[in-house]
Amino acid sequence: MMAISSSYSEAEDRLTREVPLYESLTGATANSGIERETLAVQSLSMTDSPQTALAVEVITKGQERILLWRPKGGEWTGLYTSLRLPENIREDLAMLREEECEDTVYKIADSIAKWMADASGAEQRVLATSFGGLTVRGVRILLSAIADAEVQLRSEHLLHTIAGFLGSEDKRLAQTAGVCLLQCGGGLGGTLLRARLNDPASLPHIQLILGAIHLLSSQ
Amino acid sequence: MRVGAENLLPLIQRWFERIQARFLRPIHILRLCRRRTEFFSIVNEATQGAPPWPPDLVDRVIQYVLEDDNVNISVYASATADPLDLGHALGVIAEGIIQQDFQPSAKKRAKGCTRGTLMIPINSLPINVRLQYTPQHNLNFFPADDRHYDLSTLNPRELAASILDGIHIRAIHWTSLGNDGSYRVQAAIAYSYCLSRFGTLDHGNPPSQWRNGKDLTSAAQIEILKHLANLALIDSPLQ
Numbered sequence: 220m221m222a223i224s225s226s227y228s229e230a231e232d233r234l235t236r237e238v239p240l241y242e243s244l245t246g247a248t249a250n251s252g253i254e255r256e257t258l259a260v261q262s263l264s265m266t267d268s269p270q271t272a273l274a275v276e277v278i279t280k281g282q283e284r285i286l287l288w289r290p291k292g293g294e295w296t297g298l299y300t301s302l303r304l305p306e307n308i309r310e311d312l313a314m315l316r317e318e319e320c321e322d323t324v325y326k327i328a329d330s331i332a333k334w335m336a337d338a339s340g341a342e343q344r345v346l347a348t349s350f351g352g353l354t355v356r357g358v359r360i361l362l363s364a365i366a367d368a369e370v371q372l373r374s375e376h377l378l379h380t381i382a383g384f385l386g387s388e389d390k391r392l393a394q395t396a397g398v399c400l401l402q403c404g405g406g407l408g409g410t411l412l413r414a415r416l417n418d419p420a421s422l423p424h425i426q427l428i429l430g431a432i433h434l435l436s437s438q
Numbered sequence: 439m440r441v442g443a444e445n446l447l448p449l450i451q452r453w454f455e456r457i458q459a460r461f462l463r464p465i466h467i468l469r470l471c472r473r474r475t476e477f478f479s480i481v482n483e484a485t486q487g488a489p490p491w492p493p494d495l496v497d498r499v500i501q502y503v504l505e506d507d508n509v510n511i512s513v514y515a516s517a518t519a520d521p522l523d524l525g526h527a528l529g530v531i532a533e534g535i536i537q538q539d540f541q542p543s544a545k546k547r548a549k550g551c552t553r554g555t556l557m558i559p560i561n562s563l564p565i566n567v568r569l570q571y572t573p574q575h576n577l578n579f580f581p582a583d584d585r586h587y588d589l590s591t592l593n594p595r596e597l598a599a600s601i602l603d604g605i606h607i608r609a610i611h612w613t614s615l616g617n618d619g620s621y622r623v624q625a626a627i628a629y630s631y632c633l634s635r636f637g638t639l640d641h642g643n644p645p646s647q648w649r650n651g652k653d654l655t656s657a658a659q660i661e662i663l664k665h666l667a668n669l670a671l672i673d674s675p676l677q
Contacts, residue, residue, distance in 0.1 A: 325473075363475040367552050369617050394479045430482045435614075 302341050304349075308334055312349045315357045324357065328364035335365060340373035347377040358384060359392040366399040378404050382411040385428060386421050393424040397431045448635070456584055463569055464515030467587065468529040469503060469556045474614060476502045477554030481612055484605040491602045499598035503556065508597075509590040512575065514582060519557040519611040525585055526557065527627035530615065532582035535662055536653055542665040551621050557611040562604040567591045578651035579659055581632050625666035632663065639664070 304312070311327045318324050335343060350358055362381060365372070372378055381404070384396035400408035412432070419425045471477040480502065483495055504511055514529030530553065534540060539551055560569075568590045576586035591597045604610030615621045629639070636645040641664070644656040651659060664670070 363473065366475040367473060369552060390483075391479055394482060395475055398475050398478055426486060427479075427482060430486045431478060434478060434482055434485070 302339075302345050304342065304345055305334070308346070312346075312352075315361065316352055316354070321356075321360070324360050325364065328357075328361045329368070331361060332364040332368040332370055335370045336368060340375075343372060343374035344376045347374060347380040350380055355387065355389045355392055359389070359395050362392075362395045362399040366395070366402045370403050371405070372399075372403045372408065375407060378408055378411055381408075382415055385412070385415045386423070388423050390424045390427055393422070394427050394431045397428040398435065401432065401435050452635075463560055464517075464525075464585075464587065465560060466516040466519050466523075466525070467513040467558050467560060467569070467589065468516050468526055469511070469513050469558060469589075470530065470533045471503050471554040471556070473502050474552040474554045474616070477612075478614070480602075481554070481605055484602040488606065489599070489603060491599055495602065496595055496598045499601055500594050503601060504594055504598065508592070508594040509588070510572075510575070511589040513558075513569075513587050513589050514585040515587060516557060516585075519559065521555070521557070521611070521613040522623070522627060523557075524627060524631055526555065526613075527624045528579070528582040528585050528631070530555065530621070530624040531628045531663065531666065532576055532579035532586070534621075535579045535659065535666075536577070540662055540666060542661055552614070552616040553621075555613045555615065556601065556605075557613075558601065558604060559609055562600060562609050564591065564593070564596050564600050566593065567597060578654045579663075580648050580651065580656065581628065581635065583649075622666065622668050625663060625668075629663050629667045629669070632660075 308331060311331050315324060315327050315331075318327065331346070335346065338346070350361075353361065362384070372381075378400065381396050381399055384392050385400075387393045387396070397412060400412045404411065412428075415422060416425070416428070422428060476498065480495065480498055484491075487495070500506060512533070514525055514532065516523045516525030516529065518525075520526070534551060534553065537551060570588045570590070571586075572588045573583035573586050575588060576583045601610065605612065613620070615624065632639055636648060639645075639660050641657040641660040644660055648656040648659070650656050654662070
């Protein structure tokens, strides 16, 4: 329990040391909420919170969020830390989940996209964990706003999350994910897109995605 | 400006252009779409699909291209379907000049200024579409006044379907504008035209015939145009 009050760097050190343990416990493969993509350290994220574990404590310190957790019925096993999104962005995301009016959804999405333009890769990564709570329409409009604002996507995790929407049954979302990866994802975005195209059976709207790629590359 | 012999020809030319604009229908009209990604998916599905168009696609054209209007839809006249046509450039700047990100004081130049444009040949529109010459409805970029028309229809679904048809058979050309420099090119074309029409453009001393807009003074219009064209990058950098 002492870890709760430890500093961010101490928490990160501990997380780094205990990553192999977490992986062995959970099988998680995603990167952590800490911007550690350049370090290629594997840990856990909120979206793939393992079934075997139960987060039991959330401590918020400024822009950081610290989770202490343990397997169900087991001992304390470790610590998960992540950046905390700014208050206004968390409010925007909450509204995005509930808002019905499309014009309003777009205004909220534009606000998030504007923030994302200056957000760090770590912050963008944390945002990616919020996609799971959005409707198909909410995700599409958010990705559309991101692409319209030509936001540079810096988080590998976010790019992987967006690439996952290429396989959507919703034709508009599938196309929007492709456009977003190409326009905002840099080299990795293109690589992820090509990798998914190698598995056409997993893409219900592959012809529209190919068409969007063709339109963008013919510019 | 003193009206000398060398200035008479452009004045006469402008006079003829105004007469022409008032009484003749333009050859092409430009319509801008502010949601470029939605625009892409419409163009993509119109290119890949074929009529009859699914109702949801027609709905999206009405929503994102016509902006749920069926009267007074703002369009600009263009002589050709070329994206470097003067009509295209003036329309693009007129539509976007009020955008906050375009202001010279904005943190980053032209952030988020992405647009899709459609260059629609007038003969591809349904017969009952009405075009009205309305320079007074062009609000904030005086040089584009003479290019502005209001488009109205009693049947927006028919108009939307004709736009999809036009994209499908490639009669309607489209462009995508963004921060890759494409927007700047449009501003540069518009700026160059303004130089030829008004002479030197000094926002501290704007040409007397350049009228103020609804929200932007003539000085502000000139300042933003220079800013969008990135003039400071190339003009006498040591001054």
